[in-house]
Amino acid sequence: MRLPRSVVNADVTGKRVLVRADLNVPLDNGTVADDTRIRASLPTLRWLLDHGAADVAVCSHLGRPKTEEDRATFAMTPVAARLADLLGGDDRVRVLENTRFNPGETKNDPGYAAELAAGMDVYVNDAFGSAHRAHSSTEAVAHLLPAYAGLLLRDELDHLGRLLGDIERPFVLVAGGAKVDDKLAVLEHLGGRADTVVIGGKMAEQLREHNPLSFPVELPTDVAAASEFAADADARDVTLDEIPAGWLGLDIGPATRQRYAAIVAGAKTVFWNGPMGVFEWPRFAAGTLAIAEAVAEVDGYTVVGGGDSVRAINEAGLADRVSWVSTGGGASLELLEGRELPGVAAIPSDEEDV
Numbered sequence: 001m002r003l004p005r006s007v008v009n010a011d012v013t014g015k016r017v018l019v020r021a022d023l024n025v026p027l028d029n030g031t032v033a034d035d036t037r038i039r040a041s042l043p044t045l046r047w048l049l050d051h052g053a054a055d056v057a058v059c060s061h062l063g064r065p066k067t068e069e070d071r072a073t074f075a076m077t078p079v080a081a082r083l084a085d086l087l088g089g090d091d092r093v094r095v096l097e098n099t100r101f102n103p104g105e106t107k108n109d110p111g112y113a114a115e116l117a118a119g120m121d122v123y124v125n126d127a128f129g130s131a132h133r134a135h136s137s138t139e140a141v142a143h144l145l146p147a148y149a150g151l152l153l154r155d156e157l158d159h160l161g162r163l164l165g166d167i168e169r170p171f172v173l174v175a176g177g178a179k180v181d182d183k184l185a186v187l188e189h190l191g192g193r194a195d196t197v198v199i200g201g202k203m204a205e206q207l208r209e210h211n212p213l214s215f216p217v218e219l220p221t222d223v224a225a226a227s228e229f230a231a232d233a234d235a236r237d238v239t240l241d242e243i244p245a246g247w248l249g250l251d252i253g254p255a256t257r258q259r260y261a262a263i264v265a266g267a268k269t270v271f272w273n274g275p276m277g278v279f280e281w282p283r284f285a286a287g288t289l290a291i292a293e294a295v296a297e298v299d300g301y302t303v304v305g306g307g308d309s310v311r312a313i314n315e316a317g318l319a320d321r322v323s324w325v326s327t328g329g330g331a332s333l334e335l336l337e338g339r340e341l342p343g344v345a346a347i348p349s350d351e352e353d354v
Helices: 036-040 042-050 068-073 077-087 110-117 151-162 181-191 202-209 254-265 286-297 307-315 330-336
Strands: 016-020 055-059 093-095 122-125 147-149 171-175 196-199 222-226 235-239 248-252 269-273 301-304
Touching (some): 016 042, 036 077, 042 055, 042 077, 077 093, 147 151, 151 301, 151 330, 171 181, 171 254, 181 269, 181 330, 222 254, 248 254, 254 286, 269 286, 286 301, 301 307
Parallel strands (some): 016 055, 055 093, 122 147, 171 196, 269 301
Antiparallel strands (some): 222 235, 222 248
8 A cells, every 4th residue: 555755754843834633523512522633633743843843833624614603613713722732832833724614625726725835834644534535635735835644644544554455364344333335335345355244233234135245244133122213212132033013223132242242352353343233322332332342352453443433442441452543434444445545645655756
């Protein structure tokens, strides 16, 4: 896999550096509710500061602003304040306003890219979670300044790229979530390399009805069934042929949990993307928790990607027992589909002439 040149190879002493970070964090009443992504940006920013950068301008999108009212909701002010706290208030760092306030951003407008590049000497893309988007701040601007990959972006490519190279076997892919269509490409591309593919969530029902993949998959044999789609619904563990009429399967059942955990336990390489059920509701979280615990116990290389899976592994307190927890949702999947990411392709590699 082609790797973009790293910021560690850049001369930033006395330079003005534009950094595209992923600061798209959840907000609660105007304050940062979860600063995980802000913290993930710190190593690159600290490296730049430690190596003498004179000015570091950080840009990012936040939410999906559509209206004038959204401009107040998605202003970068609380994000900038939290970043300043974490960095200890270094005056060389400033956060630009939400890139999506400019309508040209999502159109990869060269005019907006020129605005971002104006007065800057170097560009660093550290936003892996947005690298699959050809936007002004992720793609067009990389052609206007000497461009480098940040530490997080390179780490993501290195860790996820291992799954596409020579891997230790058995290799188990665990996939869950609501829609198989969203993950069909990565299931075919990466699942085709796996020794076993384990499926949970709503997508298991879809694959049971019709499996378009070129290989068989492991499917649940029992579920936690609910009388309705509600956290407090009547629920019981039943085999598939025992599901009462009109009831819904909202989690994998105990027999499937045990079987899936055993499959994962025997692996040397694991990629997990997607929950086994509606894990946000405690009654239907057991399947996802069982997978999280099984992945954490693996003596091998383990990667967890996708917002729900990452949330689950974090809530279980097991993130430090996983080899890599990816910050990229759609970007991770597109990379593992074998697709080129525009934000990565725009950065020269070490071998390319610039």
